[in-house]
Amino acid sequence: MAVLVIAEHDNAALNDATRAVVTAAKGLGGDVHVLVAGSGAQAVADAAAKLDGVAKVLHAEADGFAKPTAEALEALVTPLMEEYDAVLAAATTTGKNFMPRVAAKLDVMQISDITAVEAPDTFVRPVYAGNAMMTVKSSDAKKVITVRPTTFEKVGDGGSAEMDDIGAASGPFKSEFVSEELSKSDRPELTSAKIVISGGRGMQSGENFHLLDTIADKLGAAVGASRAAVDAGFVPNDYQVGQTGKVVAPELYIAVGISGAIQHLAGMKDSKVIVAINKDEEAPIFQVADYGLVADLFSALPELAETL
Amino acid sequence: MKILVPVKRVVDYNVKVRVKPDQTGVDLANVKMSMNPFCEIAVEEAIRLKEKGVATEIIAVSVGPAQAQETIRTALAMGADRGILVQTDDTVEPLAVAKVLKAIVGEENPDIVLLGKQAIDDDSNQTGQMLAALLDWPQGTFASEVAIADGKANVTREVDGGLQTVALQLPAVITTDLRLNEPRYASLPNIMKAKRKPIDTKAPADYGVDTAPRLEVLKVTEPPKREAGIKVESVAELVAKLKDEAGVI
Numbered sequence: 001m002a003v004l005v006i007a008e009h010d011n012a013a014l015n016d017a018t019r020a021v022v023t024a025a026k027g028l029g030g031d032v033h034v035l036v037a038g039s040g041a042q043a044v045a046d047a048a049a050k051l052d053g054v055a056k057v058l059h060a061e062a063d064g065f066a067k068p069t070a071e072a073l074e075a076l077v078t079p080l081m082e083e084y085d086a087v088l089a090a091a092t093t094t095g096k097n098f099m100p101r102v103a104a105k106l107d108v109m110q111i112s113d114i115t116a117v118e119a120p121d122t123f124v125r126p127v128y129a130g131n132a133m134m135t136v137k138s139s140d141a142k143k144v145i146t147v148r149p150t151t152f153e154k155v156g157d158g159g160s161a162e163m164d165d166i167g168a169a170s171g172p173f174k175s176e177f178v179s180e181e182l183s184k185s186d187r188p189e190l191t192s193a194k195i196v197i198s199g200g201r202g203m204q205s206g207e208n209f210h211l212l213d214t215i216a217d218k219l220g221a222a223v224g225a226s227r228a229a230v231d232a233g234f235v236p237n238d239y240q241v242g243q244t245g246k247v248v249a250p251e252l253y254i255a256v257g258i259s260g261a262i263q264h265l266a267g268m269k270d271s272k273v274i275v276a277i278n279k280d281e282e283a284p285i286f287q288v289a290d291y292g293l294v295a296d297l298f299s300a301l302p303e304l305a306e307t308l
Numbered sequence: 309m310k311i312l313v314p315v316k317r318v319v320d321y322n323v324k325v326r327v328k329p330d331q332t333g334v335d336l337a338n339v340k341m342s343m344n345p346f347c348e349i350a351v352e353e354a355i356r357l358k359e360k361g362v363a364t365e366i367i368a369v370s371v372g373p374a375q376a377q378e379t380i381r382t383a384l385a386m387g388a389d390r391g392i393l394v395q396t397d398d399t400v401e402p403l404a405v406a407k408v409l410k411a412i413v414g415e416e417n418p419d420i421v422l423l424g425k426q427a428i429d430d431d432s433n434q435t436g437q438m439l440a441a442l443l444d445w446p447q448g449t450f451a452s453e454v455a456i457a458d459g460k461a462n463v464t465r466e467v468d469g470g471l472q473t474v475a476l477q478l479p480a481v482i483t484t485d486l487r488l489n490e491p492r493y494a495s496l497p498n499i500m501k502a503k504r505k506p507i508d509t510k511a512p513a514d515y516g517v518d519t520a521p522r523l524e525v526l527k528v529t530e531p532p533k534r535e536a537g538i539k540v541e542s543v544a545e546l547v548a549k550l551k552d553e554a555g556v557i
Contacts (some may be wrong), residue, residue: 094467094468096450100441101441105441113431113433116335126332128325130531132471133529135527137522138522139523179473236470238469260399275546277557289536290538291538291546291550293543294539295543308545
């Protein structure tokens with residue numbers, strides 16, 4: 001039995017989420033192979049070949065994989081599945097986009113966003129915005145799985161996998177990439193940052209987020225937000241931490257002016273240390289915080305920036 | 309142009325669900341049920357496309373128990389034209405729902421299937437993508453903007469690093485994200501009117517779809533609880549604790 005992991009990358013570097021997916025894949029038993037589909041992605045393939053416990057890297061190069069559509073990835077992965085018993089990808093917007101297509105083509109039920117591997121056919125996944133954990137056993141011959149990267153250890157380097165260049169599926173496809181508008185920031189990416197500082201509705205305006213920016217710069221932290229702050233138009237949606245946004249699990253999570261709605265907690269409660277700053281001492285966020293400070297954020301934040 | 313909008317009846321998003329003590333699932337007795345919020349956004353977007361003159365007919369479909377008819381009525385009250393209820397009391401997984409929808413697409417020939425990116429009960433995020441694959445259609449998932457022109461849909465998608473735009477040849481599947489629109493409330497006159505709009509009732513077997521689950525639920529448990537920590541009195545104390553006790557800064 002061999003297991004295929006789909007690498008997440010931007011053609012330049014391998015995304016750390018892939019290291020967590022390899023750990024999940026090892027739980028299924030058998031050889032772990034990694035597929036790198038990209039354009040000019042040799043460095044990514046080389047990095048994947050060094051991952052601890054990876055036996056083989058399949059490298060598919062094509063112009064269309066610079067910004068691959070779900071259609072193109074599915075057309076590449078589905079035929080490969082003749083050789084594999086399971087395929088895993090990170091539950092990122094890329095994995096969520098194309099993996100169910102692969103599952104449907106193989107006539108299997110995908111197991112989404114798993115947080116644990118109990119047995120090669122049995123997995124744990126959150127449902128109801130993380131308010132319940134469901135253990136499911138799959139009766140399908142082949143498994144199609146997306147993995148919540150924050151709940152698995154990341155494998156290190158130390159392997160030297162063999163490299164296999166494979167052909168890319170040819171179109172024509174009915175969808176094409178047009179453009180992208182990525183948020184520009186010198187700060188670390190939310191899902192991989194060691195420290196995250198997030199603001200909620202208590203921030204009162206988008207301008208006030210500069211109070212968080214100052215602290216983030218001092219700590220090398222990423223800046224996030226609650227859904228309430230996004231809905232209020234303070235910051236764009238890619239800041240959103242929560243069940244409907246990003247799931248993060250940094251070393252330190254600082255929640256500022258966030259009440260602690262269930263949907264927000266679902267996105268950050270696996271953080272190692274949680275700090276809450278809120279003027280309402282009854283706010284539910286304090287029930288999950290390791291350190292709570294009941295204070296007005298407009299005085300606490302400048303003081304914090306000063307002290308750091 | 310015809311638009312098919314699949315909708316799902318789920319636990320209302322304001323309800324804090326409780327896991328049953330026997331670990332067989334969550335307690336749904338006497339719990340408020342509503343249309344899945346992402347499905348509401350899909351219905352709203354379809355209606356806006358009709359108001360713009362792009363769409364001519366909107367068909368709301370639901371696969372679920374008899375009460376899912378209420379969810380279809382909600383879509384009709386918002387502005388959908390007619391409904392199809394594929395009635396079953398069984399748990400129907402996304403793969404089976406996608407197969408039912410594929411059969412309905414075969415009968416109705418819509419140009420767009422517009423649906424929510426995920427249901428807030430099972431959080432699978434699969435049905436739209438599976439349907440697109442089964443139909444060999446292109447897909448635009450997690451849409452924050454949809455523009456239809458010249459037999460194409462330009463869909464702006466919420467992706468991890470920001471926004472991405474893809475062009476899809478119609479027919480296509482589009483799934484909605486939160487910022488696409490703000491769904492309207494149905495007015496009382498429209499709720500009354502919706503009662504007279506037709507709903508066809510079918511069964512999965514009418515479409516030749518086997519809905520037997522592929523995933524067996526072994527147990528449903530409470531998530532691990534986090535214990536509350538301590539309250540600090542000042543910013544200085546907080547920084548000291550983070551440095552010396554937690555060692556995270």
